[in-house]
Amino acid sequence: MGVVETLTSRNADFAAKQFSSDLRLMPSLKTIVIGCVDPRVDPNAVLGVAPGEVATIRNVGGRVTPGLLSEMVMLRKVVQAGGGDIGPGWEFVVLHHTDCGITRLEGQPEMLSAFFEVDQNQLAEQAVSDPVAAVAHDVATLRADTRLPGVRVSGLVYDVKTGLVDTVVKP
Structure with a gap:
């Protein structure tokens, strides 16, 4: 059996046993997790998130880039089009x-x-090799973005050797 056949078979099992049509478009915890595409670090699994609780955005490194900020602004517009907003009461978690x-x-x-849309002489501040410093940088970037007002922002680092997160x- 190929990958697509395996995945669609698993989907049929999901639809039969776990699917809920009651989930809402808006995450019940009013939270967006920004994480890496690394398959070892599925934010929902790592953080014990149930379906519908959070929205998750993943990219290379889980980094807050100008592209990600644009995506967040677009997401806010989608929420506003539905009569809501992303602002006070919402949480962003950088993982x-x-x-x-x-x-x-x-x-x-x-x-x-x-990738970061910066000059090469500004790469050091991106802290690519230090996840703790990178989280601090990305949290500061999110907090400074005036297009996303009133959102609480935090940063976690997941240890791929222990399975634990550190705030x-x-x-």
């Missing part, structure tokens, strides 16, 4: 992890500077 693959690109400053920036 980075140890042994992140993005560190393998440190020798490619041209690629990293394009490195409190909300």
Whole structure:
């Protein structure tokens, strides 16, 4: 059996045993988790999130880039179009992890500077090789963005060796 057949078979099992048509478009915890695409670090599994509780956005490194900020603004517009808003009462959680693959690109400053949309001489402040410093940087970036007012922002680092998260920036 190929991958697609395996996945669609698992979907049929999900639909039969776990699916709920009662889930709402808005996450019940009014929370957005920003995490990495690394398959070892599924934010919902790592944080014990149930379906419908949080929205999750994943990218390379789980980083807050200009592209991610644009996506967050667009998401806010979607929520506003439905009569709500992302603002006070909402939480953003930045989730980075140890042994992140993005560190393998440190020798490619041209690629990293394009990803972060910064000059190569500004790459050091992105703290690519230090997940704790990177979380602090990304939380500060989110907190400073005036297009996302009133949201509480925190930062966690997941250890891929122990399975535990550490709160490195409190909300």
